[in-house]
Each structure stands twice: as C-alpha cells, then as structure tokens.
Amino acid sequence: MDICIDKDLVIVGGGPAGLAAAITAKENGIDDIVIIERDKYAGGVLRQCIHDGFGLQMFGERLTGPEYAARYEEKAKELGIEIKLNTFVLDITGDKIVRTVSPDDGMVFYKAKAIVLAMGCREKSRPAIMLTGERPAGVYTAGLVQRLINIDGFVPGKEAVILGSGDIGLIMARRLTLEGVNVKAVYELMSYSSGLKRNIVQCLDDYGIPLYLDHTVVNIHGKDRVTGVTVAKVDEKKQPIPGTEEYVQCDMLVLSVGLIPENELSKGAGVELNPVTGGLFVDDNMSTNMDGVFACGNVVHVHDLVDFVTIESNNAGKCAADYIKGKKNEGEAIEVIPENGVRYVVPSTVHKNCDRKTADFMFRVGKVYKDARITVYDGDRLVRSFKKSILTPGEMEKIKLAQMDIDSASQLRIGIEE
Amino acid sequence: MKREDTVITCIACPNGCDIKVSFAEDGSIAKLEGYKCKNGITYATAEVTAPERILTSSVAVVGGEFKLASVKTSKPIPKGMMKDAVKALYSVKVNAPVKVGDVLVENILGTGADIVSTCVVEKV
Ligand SMILES: Cc1cc2nc3c(=O)[nH]c(=O)nc-3n(C[C@H](O)[C@H](O)[C@H](O)COP(=O)(O)OP(=O)(O)OC[C@H]3O[C@@H](n4cnc5c(N)ncnc54)[C@H](O)[C@@H]3O)c2cc1C
Ligand code: SF4
Numbered sequence: 001m002d003i004c005i006d007k008d009l010v011i012v013g014g015g016p017a018g019l020a021a022a023i024t025a026k027e028n029g030i031d032d033i034v035i036i037e038r039d040k041y042a043g044g045v046l047r048q049c050i051h052d053g054f055g056l057q058m059f060g061e062r063l064t065g066p067e068y069a070a071r072y073e074e075k076a077k078e079l080g081i082e083i084k085l086n087t088f089v090l091d092i093t094g095d096k097i098v099r100t101v102s103p104d105d106g107m108v109f110y111k112a113k114a115i116v117l118a119m120g121c122r123e124k125s126r127p128a129i130m131l132t133g134e135r136p137a138g139v140y141t142a143g144l145v146q147r148l149i150n151i152d153g154f155v156p157g158k159e160a161v162i163l164g165s166g167d168i169g170l171i172m173a174r175r176l177t178l179e180g181v182n183v184k185a186v187y188e189l190m191s192y193s194s195g196l197k198r199n200i201v202q203c204l205d206d207y208g209i210p211l212y213l214d215h216t217v218v219n220i221h222g223k224d225r226v227t228g229v230t231v232a233k234v235d236e237k238k239q240p241i242p243g244t245e246e247y248v249q250c251d252m253l254v255l256s257v258g259l260i261p262e263n264e265l266s267k268g269a270g271v272e273l274n275p276v277t278g279g280l281f282v283d284d285n286m287s288t289n290m291d292g293v294f295a296c297g298n299v300v301h302v303h304d305l306v307d308f309v310t311i312e313s314n315n316a317g318k319c320a321a322d323y324i325k326g327k328k329n330e331g332e333a334i335e336v337i338p339e340n341g342v343r344y345v346v347p348s349t350v351h352k353n354c355d356r357k358t359a360d361f362m363f364r365v366g367k368v369y370k371d372a373r374i375t376v377y378d379g380d381r382l383v384r385s386f387k388k389s390i391l392t393p394g395e396m397e398k399i400k401l402a403q404m405d406i407d408s409a410s411q412l413r414i415g416i417e418e
Numbered sequence: 419m420k421r422e423d424t425v426i427t428c429i430a431c432p433n434g435c436d437i438k439v440s441f442a443e444d445g446s447i448a449k450l451e452g453y454k455c456k457n458g459i460t461y462a463t464a465e466v467t468a469p470e471r472i473l474t475s476s477v478a479v480v481g482g483e484f485k486l487a488s489v490k491t492s493k494p495i496p497k498g499m500m501k502d503a504v505k506a507l508y509s510v511k512v513n514a515p516v517k518v519g520d521v522l523v524e525n526i527l528g529t530g531a532d533i534v535s536t537c538v539v540e541k542v
C-alpha cells in the first residue's frame with residue numbers, strides 16, 4: 001500500500017525559493033509544511049555557486065552562495081520545517097496530490113491544501129542549441145562543470161573553450177583558470193554579453209581571457225574526446241560567415257547558452273506555461289492558473305540575483321498561507337501585457353484595491369537599449385514612465401507602480417520607447 | 419608622473435558602476451566620478467593603486483558528508499596571488515565537522531587574510 005499523508009503546504013524544491021516560501025508560510029501561522037528536495041542537500045544551485053556577490057539586497061553583505069543558502073537552511077531548521085531530501089516529485093494531480101519517491105521511503109503521496117512550485121531552472125544543453133559535428137566526450141554545460149569542480153572536486157579537462165557569455169560561463173572561466181585550466185576564449189553569438197558587467201571584469205579581464213562577440217562554434221572535433229572546435233564569425237542574421245572559420249584546440253567545450261525554467265512537472269499538472277520564456281504565468285499573489293498552486297523563483301522566470309528570488313518567494317509563502325487560512329483575494333484583477341521590446345512581465349495579472357502602497361513588476365527586454373524609457377500604458381493613457389540609461393536582455397528590470405495607478409487602470413501594458 | 423585618466427567598472431555590487439578616475443600631476447587621484455555609493459570609492463582607489471580580490475575556492479574535507487568545503491578569503495588579497503593561493507589550498511585537508519565562518523588556514527601566503535569556510539559539512 002502506498003502511503004498518503006495530509007499536509008497543509010507542500011513545497012516542491014528546496015532551493016532558495018522553496019526555503020524562503022516555507023519560512024514565510026510558517027511565520028504566517030502554517031505549521032504543517034513539507035519541502036521535497038531531490039538532491040542530497042537543500043540550498044539548490046547556491047551550494048555549487050561558491051563565488052561571492054549574493055545577499056547585497058537582503059543582508060547588505062557580499063555572501064557566497066553556500067553562505068546565503070546556509071542562512072535560510074538554519075532558519076528553516078530553527079522553525080522546525082520538515083525537509084525531505086533525496087526525494088523526487090514524480091507528478092502533481094489536479095486535486096493537489098503530490099506523488100514522491102525516495103530510496104528510503106519508497107513511494108509516498110501527499111494530499112496538500114496548497115502547493116508551492118519552486119523547482120528552479122535547468123541549463124540548455126547541446127541538443128537545445130543544435131550544434132553539429134562529432135559526439136565526443138568533453139562537451140559540458142557550465143553548471144555541470146561548476147558542480148563537478150565545486151561539489152565533487154574533479155576538474156574535467158585541461159584546455160577549455162566556452163560558448164556563451166552568460167554569468168555561469170563567465171564565473172566558470174575564472175574558476176577553471178584558477179584550477180589551472182587554460183581557458184582559450186569565450187565566444188558569444190550575440191553582439192552583447194548576457195552576463196553582468198562585473199563578471200566580465202572580474203572573471204575575464206582579470207585573467208586576460210578574450211571575449212569574442214558575434215561568434216559561434218560551428219563544429220566540434222574529436223572521436224572519443226574533444227580535440228578542438230571550429231569557430232566562426234556570424235552575420236546580422238546570426239549565420240556563420242564563410243571564410244571566417246578558425247580551429248581552436250581544446251579538450252573541453254563548456255556551454256553557457258542559457259537557462260530554462262524546470263516546468264515538466266507543472267506542465268503535467270496542467271499549470272499554464274508562458275510560451276515565450278518557458279516560465280509560468282502568475283498573478284501578484286504568485287498564484288498560477290491552478291487554484292491553490294503557487295510558484296516562485298527560477299521556475300517562474302530566470303533571475304540574475306538570488307535576493308529577488310527570496311523577495312518573490314516570501315510573497316508566495318505569505319499568499320499560500322493566506323489561501324490555506326481561507327483568505328482569498330476577491331478584488332478585480334487586470335491583465336499586465338508586455339509590448340514594444342518587453343518579452344514578458346511577472347506578474348501577468350494584478351489585483352485592484354489591495355491593501356498595499358506599491359506593487360513590483362519584473363521583466364526582461366529582447367535587445368540592448370540606450371537612453372530609453374520604460375512606459376506603462378492603460379489604453380492610450382500613459383500611466384507612468386521611467387528613464388533608463390541602459391537596458392539589456394542579460395539584466396532583469398524591476399519597476400514599482402503605486403496601487404493607486406493600478407486601481408484606476410483597466411489593463412497595464414509595459415514597453416520600451418527609444 | 420601624470421597618469422592617463424581611466425574608467426574602472428566597480429565590481430563591489432551587481433550595479434557595476436563605471437567610475438571615472440582622473441589623476442593629478444603627481445600621479446595621485448584627483449577626482450572620482452560615477453560611483454553610486456562609498457564602496458565604489460574604496461574599490462576604484464584600490465584598483466588603480468593595488469588591485470585586490472576576494473578569493474573563493476574549496477578545500478578537501480576528511481570524514482564529512484561532502485568531499486569539499488567551500489571557502490573564501492577573510493579580506494581581499496592581491497590580484498596577482500589568486501592562482502598561488504588556490505595552489506596552496508590543494509595540500510590542505512580539514513576534518514569534519516566544518517561550520518560557516520571556521521578559520522581553516524591562517525594568514526594565507528602571508529597576505530594577512532585567513533581562509534574561512536563558507537559552508538556546513540557535517541561529520542558522518
Ligand atoms: C551558476 C549560477 C550562478 C549564479 N550566480 C549568482 C550570483 O552571483 N548572485 C546572485 O545573487 N545570484 C546568482 N545566481 C542566481 C541564483 O542562484 C538563483 O537565482 C537561485 O538559486 C534560484 O533559486 P530557486 O530556488 O528558484 O532554484 P534552485 O536553486 O535551482 O532550486 C530548485 C530546487 O528544486 C529541486 N527540484 C527540481 N525539481 C524537483 C523535483 N521534481 N522533485 C524534487 N526537487 C526538485 C532542485 O533539486 C533544486 O534544489 C546564479 C545562478 C546560477 C545557476
Ligand atoms: S559604486 Fe556602489 S553601487 Fe556602484 S557598483 Fe560599486 S558598490 Fe555598487
């Protein structure tokens with residue numbers, strides 16, 4: 001017989017999002033909580049992010065990933081929140097039954113009053129970017145290399161080429177260099193880096209690692225193990241330019257080509273996904289389209305800063321607690337629509353007449369803008385505009401609107417004007 | 419001697435302010451512009467005189483739930499010593515348990531900075 005346990009709140013994923021949501025729910029009077037985590041430790045991807053730069057918003061300190069995670073883990077422990085490690089969530093059904101499996105307990109079902117989805121994101125891998133060439137060993141995603149070096153203590157090569165200039169790729173360029181690997185170069189398909197400027201300075205410039213924009217890897221060489229790659233310059237349509245090919249010798253190719261929210265579970269449960277980002281549509285209570293199912297962190301949209309994950313997850317935990325206590329947000333909700341260069345906005349609906357002064361809106365743009373304005377329209381009426389000296393796809397933007405502005409609108413459209 | 423004015427990207431926080439540093443005739447700093455907080459002044463000043471970085475890495479743990487403990491330097495160390503410091507850590511082995519903030523190596527390579535644990539590794 002499989003076991004079915006009743007729970008007020010089941011949280012899927014024990015990363016920073018899941019931990020923060022659990023802590024806030026507990027602080028708001030919900031006692032019967034379980035966090036389900038498939039890994040052997042809580043803290044999510046932070047455990048392997050041993051570099052510093054976390055926590056400036058929340059603590060005013062430059063913490064490393066493990067330190068940031070440890071603060072929330074300790075808090076969760078103090079509050080007596082149950083965390084099931086080595087436990088995988090297989091699926092979630094419409095009536096909020098969460099089916100889990102673990103080596104210790106076998107199959108266990110949880111019947112939840114509310115669920116918080118906090119599964120984070122995963123890296124795009126080679127099939128997702130359609131690289132051609134041989135299929136030798138030595139092609140890794142940057143996050144895997146990070147885990148191998150920082151958790152397992154194993155450096156998987158001697159000469160590396162990095163494709164993609166996202167933050168993880170930049171951080172790994174430095175880490176590999178410090179571990180004695182010769183990092184030949186970072187190649188980026190776009191005309192800009194999707195990583196933070198500070199990471200280009202402290203991870204590439206500090207070590208003299210060149211960054212080639214408008215370049216890509218067109219071929220991978222090697223039979224059993226990577227022996228080199230062919231790189232080429234690309235034109236405006238991102239097509240390789242014939243005659244610009246160059247061979248670079250290396251025994252590992254590290255892919256840092258982007259992250260996608262981990263939403264297989266959500267899809268299976270019938271939660272609506274945003275086709276643009278692979279993330280989830282949520283309202284200002286971090287509630288999905290499924291009654292009693294909330295979501296927060298990278299599973300909703302990919303964040304650059306864990307501090308914002310925590311803030312968003314505190315909100316999800318609070319709203320899940322309210323839901324369990326039967327407090328529902330009955331007010332009218334209006335749509336928030338991205339336009340003119342804005343790819344998506346979280347939340348995608350927002351409630352009117354709420355007891356708060358401001359509401360936050362987070363989004364990303366599709367290309368680089370200089371000296372532009374973020375505009376918020378209701379029909380033809382300009383509700384608000386914000387001057388911006390620079391907007392890039394690599395950095396999440398956040399704006400605050402007064403509740404008054406929301407109360408008087410029938411729809412909000414957020415876009416960019418040059 | 420007069421130095422060329424330069425622009426430093428502050429890495430003390432994710433804002434990444436571009437700070438313009440102008441020098442006086444004697445090579446001292448005449449003016450800093452473009453920082454959003456005082457950490458930027460400290461950073462840009464150090465960067466044009468003696469660049470330093472916090473080092474993060476890991477050391478081997480014996481008898482713990484994990485093989486490695488993540489660590490950082492207790493204060494920034496000279497940029498040129500980063501690789502040597504990582505090398506020096508290869509020979510370090512510590513016994514579990516390890517807590518956040520434990521000093522694992524004192525005064526690494528004479529820099530005055532300690533190697534401090536940034537994670538928890540329980541004994542098994
Ligand atoms: C390489 C890298 C570098 C970063 N650098 C910085 C930085 O310098 N500064 C900064 O502020 N932020 C940084 N971030 C961002 C920050 O780490 C993330 O935004 C944050 O960890 C996201 O939290 P999360 O809880 O949403 O996801 P995660 O940390 O990914 O946690 C999700 C958890 O859910 C679990 N899970 C998933 N599916 C299941 C399932 N089916 N069953 C059970 N458990 C499941 C996973 O095992 C994982 O533990 C970085 C991120 C990465 C990847
Ligand atoms: S000057 Fe201040 S705000 Fe600007 S990057 Fe440096 S620390 Fe951040």
